[in-house]
Amino acid sequence: MEIRKAERKKAKLRLGIAAPSGAGKTYSALLLAFGLGGKVGLIDTEHGSGDLYAHLGDYDIIGIEAPYTVAKYLQAIKAFEQAGYNVVIIDSLSHAWAGDGGLLDKQGKIADSGKQNGFAAWRTITPEHNSLVEAMLRSPCHIIATMRAKQEYVLETGANGKQTPKKVGLAPVQRDGMEYEFTVMLDVDMNHVASASKDRTGLFDGAYFKVTPETGTKLLGWLDTGTPPEVFDDAVFEGNQVAMLDASTLDELQAAFAVAYKYAKRFNDAEALTAATTVYNGRKAELTEEHA
Template structure:
């Protein structure tokens, strides 16, 4: 174990937007992405609705149709990463959970075939975790929209009469998904956003409409900090190790960085083995 001083590093955005249908999730996500700057890619699960906002600015689309499997989401994210996009909008993440062919649907079909509930979730949970990992480890900014469970409440209008009002509830996603994001914004039917979770402290107590300025504000916060280590930096730290103890420490950090990437792990292992051979006196096992 290593004790080190806390240090905030530059980071990529992990933002969730939850809202009822018609509250402006896609519109808000695009404006925020334009404020972040760079190439914007949108994963569209809404049957082409992503094209309706082409007048707002330049962005590209990968469409996903049912069944909404986790693999389709992760492949789309990877395609945008490899093409050099700065921001990936997942619109909407709810389909991966509750859509046709999503995780809930898959779990239900397994139960229908006689698989007990515990065994079914033992299969579904790793798939869900792989989607979370794809978002958290992406080199792109990730903005994920989620449908909110809808409920009508009665409120008194200016004439003193009761009238129904549609409000947003919890996001349609696996319970606890909102905790995976740096910022979680809830948007109401008047397009007003508030933060239910905010590690940046930028939106504490604020009620606002999401726009390009929101993206610029977040970008400034994300760029404040030290540069995070990259692949080449970890290789250099392994090569520079001057003892077996420091080599072990460098390799553990590199291995954690490569988590989930077998090719990168193999490269770090090869570098470690080569340096270990150099540091080990001849004839010593």
């Protein structure tokens, strides 16, 4: 275990926007993305609504239709990453949870099939949900995820004393606790006014505002303040593998493997972990045979 000084590093944005239908989730997400700069990609699950804002600026779209499986979201995120996009907007993330073919739908079908009860079915669903969260958190892109808010009507008394119904937004339509995965969580009301229900940046504490490109620019300034994050160095990892191949005893091999494994684990690089394990097993077999 290593004790080190706390140090804030440069980071990519992880931002959620929750709002009722018609409050401007897509509009706000695009304006904020333009403020972050670079190529903007939008994953559209809203039946082409993403195209309605083409006049705002330059962005590209990947459309997802039902069933809204986690696999489709992962493929779309990966496609934008591989194409060098700077910002990925997921519009909306709610479909992965509560849409046709989403995780709630899948859980219900597993339970209805009789193969597992409702509680046991979550053992199948939870890893899928976690894989989507992991993809967003580890993406090299800025991620903006919109979520529908559960809707409720309240009676509001006007200046004339009459009561009229008003639509308000409540919790986002997503698995409980999803908002904690984001650096910033914005709630947008029907007047298109945003407030932060969670804000690790401290930029929006107590503020009520309309999202503009300047909001994204402001966030970018905060994100770029800090030390550069450490990046995976292929040369270092290759040196670790050479050390395993050069090991002449099992003790030397295990020591070299521990170094290689720890380095790959630091970056959560699955391919590197697999490569290190493969080299270790191969050299272990050779040494075992040599000393037999």
